[in-house]
Amino acid sequence: MTDKFDKEPADGKPSAGVSKEGTALAPEAIKAIPVRHYGRWISGVIVLGLLALLINAFATAKKINWGAVGDYIFDPTVLAGAGRTLLISILAMIMGVVLGVILAVMRMSKNPVTSSVAWLYIWIFRGTPVYVQLLIWFNLALVFEYLNLGPFYKDEMVQVMTPFMAALLGLGLNEAAYMAEICRAGLMAVDEGQTEAAHALGMSHGKTLRRIVIPQAMRVIVPPTGNEFINMLKTSSLVYVVTYNELLRATSTIGSTSYAVMELLFVASIWYLVMTSVFSVFQYYLERRFARGSLRQLPPTPWQKVKANLISIGGRERGASA
Amino acid sequence: MTAMVKAEGVHKAYGAVQVLKGIDLEVQTGEVFCLIGPSGSGKSTFLRCINHLEKINAGRLYVDGELVGYRQKGDKLYELKDSEVAQQRRDIGMVFQRFNLFPHMTAAENVMEAPIQVKGVSKSQARERAHELLTKVGLGDKAGNYPSQLSGGQQQRVAIARALAMEPKLMLFDEPTSALDPELVGDVLDVMRDLAESGMTMVVVTHEMGFAREVGDSVVFMDGGVVVESGNPREVLTNPQHERTQAFLSKVL
Numbered sequence: 001m002t003d004k005f006d007k008e009p010a011d012g013k014p015s016a017g018v019s020k021e022g023t024a025l026a027p028e029a030i031k032a033i034p035v036r037h038y039g040r041w042i043s044g045v046i047v048l049g050l051l052a053l054l055i056n057a058f059a060t061a062k063k064i065n066w067g068a069v070g071d072y073i074f075d076p077t078v079l080a081g082a083g084r085t086l087l088i089s090i091l092a093m094i095m096g097v098v099l100g101v102i103l104a105v106m107r108m109s110k111n112p113v114t115s116s117v118a119w120l121y122i123w124i125f126r127g128t129p130v131y132v133q134l135l136i137w138f139n140l141a142l143v144f145e146y147l148n149l150g151p152f153y154k155d156e157m158v159q160v161m162t163p164f165m166a167a168l169l170g171l172g173l174n175e176a177a178y179m180a181e182i183c184r185a186g187l188m189a190v191d192e193g194q195t196e197a198a199h200a201l202g203m204s205h206g207k208t209l210r211r212i213v214i215p216q217a218m219r220v221i222v223p224p225t226g227n228e229f230i231n232m233l234k235t236s237s238l239v240y241v242v243t244y245n246e247l248l249r250a251t252s253t254i255g256s257t258s259y260a261v262m263e264l265l266f267v268a269s270i271w272y273l274v275m276t277s278v279f280s281v282f283q284y285y286l287e288r289r290f291a292r293g294s295l296r297q298l299p300p301t302p303w304q305k306v307k308a309n310l311i312s313i314g315g316r317e318r319g320a321s322a
Numbered sequence: 323m324t325a326m327v328k329a330e331g332v333h334k335a336y337g338a339v340q341v342l343k344g345i346d347l348e349v350q351t352g353e354v355f356c357l358i359g360p361s362g363s364g365k366s367t368f369l370r371c372i373n374h375l376e377k378i379n380a381g382r383l384y385v386d387g388e389l390v391g392y393r394q395k396g397d398k399l400y401e402l403k404d405s406e407v408a409q410q411r412r413d414i415g416m417v418f419q420r421f422n423l424f425p426h427m428t429a430a431e432n433v434m435e436a437p438i439q440v441k442g443v444s445k446s447q448a449r450e451r452a453h454e455l456l457t458k459v460g461l462g463d464k465a466g467n468y469p470s471q472l473s474g475g476q477q478q479r480v481a482i483a484r485a486l487a488m489e490p491k492l493m494l495f496d497e498p499t500s501a502l503d504p505e506l507v508g509d510v511l512d513v514m515r516d517l518a519e520s521g522m523t524m525v526v527v528t529h530e531m532g533f534a535r536e537v538g539d540s541v542v543f544m545d546g547g548v549v550v551e552s553g554n555p556r557e558v559l560t561n562p563q564h565e566r567t568q569a570f571l572s573k574v575l
Binding site: 191193194196197198199200201202203204205207211212215216290292 | 373375404405408409411412414415416418420422423424425426435436439440468481484485488
């Protein structure tokens with residue numbers, strides 16, 4: 001501070017920061033009236049009004065028995081269905097991600113055999129409907145009557161291919177084909193210089209992939225994978241064809257016997273929304289983790305954002321008076 | 323003195339484009355060998371051939387008496403397996419123009435990675451060594467920073483520490499200061515000067531003529547994929563014999 005006192009009078013004319021009394025101050029903080037966004041307020045009111053009308057239309061519809069939604073939302077059969085949906089989606093997704101990474105690496109391999117195998121796999125599994133794939137797995141006994149793993153295991157295919165197995169294989173192997181393409185895009189997005197640097201240090205291809213390339217590719221891979229998972233939660237409703245009793249099948253069964261078809265579909269939708277919402281939060285933290293190093297500062301968590309907003313509201317007064 | 327790097331008629335082509343048209347040179351153990359020349363003269367390509375990041379099309383290239391990338395039996399050459407190439411690269415450190423630090427790892431983790439993954443050094447030992455090396459390049463207090471939190475000059479010094487962690491017998495520098503602000507170039511050159519004084523064999527592709535003159539033991543001027551002129555940097559840079567060298571130096575000095 002004393003330096004400023006010495007310097008500022010020395011250059012002759014007082015700067016904007018020097019007040020009439022001659023005390024040097026930082027220039028006064030700007031207190032301007034912010035631009036008023038009237039358009040935002042008006043459109044916000046209109047949107048809220050329309051939403052209220054829509055909700056009202058649904059809520060007061062005489063032909064929908066909202067009581068049934070409340071009655072069945074925590075019904076044990078519905079809960080069990082939701083649990084199975086979650087289970088099959090998570091397991092199929094894990095299978096899809098693991099196989100997808102392997103297929104992506106195979107597809108990009110210099111070895112023509114592995115890259116062709118990966119190409120063929122993706123071509124078949126991405127090119128045919130999941131619905132058909134599910135039925136093929138479920139009816140695999142038509143082609144292979146026995147599952148024979150030599151000395152380790154032998155059983156009739158009908159015994160092995162339970163609804164759960166068919167659902168898992170159908171969804172998981174199909175997902176792997178999509179995940180392979182997502183992973184390939186991620187691997188290609190990593191700068192070539194990273195591979196060169198790792199190779200120059202004497203790291204093998206495998207180690208370079210595992211330690212250097214894949215962790216960086218994850219940042220690109222995670223967002224579309226989250227999308228895939230949310231898609232999977234709902235695609236999993238297709239497994240009713242192999243008689244796996246997931247959420248949608250469970251609710252439709254109740255719905256048709258209790259004459260509350262639409263009501264039970266709302267029940268199912270509420271659970272799907274709950275699951276996708278919970279997962280979206282998880283995805284946010286996952287993305288934050290893989291952003292390490294690529295951003296100078298990690299984005300705040302939702303909770304940190306709320307705290308920062310509270311502090312800035314409280315601190316505005318103090319900031320102005322100081 | 324023995325030759326650390328020996329090139330005999332090294333040729334390299336990308337498709338129909340001849341980039342190296344017969345390079346013959348020797349880098350002696352313990353010397354600082356500078357490669358200068360205009361862009362596209364093939365100096366970076368030659369450097370990348372030394373650790374087999376590029377495959378040569380003709381000629382022979384030896385590092386410490388060992389053929390790079392191939393094995394010779396009688397008069398036949400056999401390509402080395404990837405794992406054998408990796409084995410050869412362990413002893414050759416490389417510093418890139420664009421640093422190529424691993425962005426998902428801190429400075430210390432960058433330095434620790436290869437010793438742990440390639441040499442099987444224990445984590446605690448690698449960490450200790452990483453701190454020593456980072457201190458040596460003047461970044462002892464930045465060990466926990468990610469590359470994105472470091473300036474270009476600091477990143478390049480971490481990259482040098484990372485290469486040194488493998489205890490190489492030869493260090494390759496590919497225009498290590500070309501991507502830096504002029505202010506930051508000095509810090510990196512200081513580290514390289516210290517390294518040269520410690521007796522490290524260094525091959526440096528550079529546009530820093532001052533560095534080549536002061537620190538270099540030999541200099542080679544390359545143009546159009548051939549060596550135009552070579553010798554003691556104080557002579558070549560101050561009194562070039564070839565007119566192509568004269569023209570180049572008159573522009574950069």
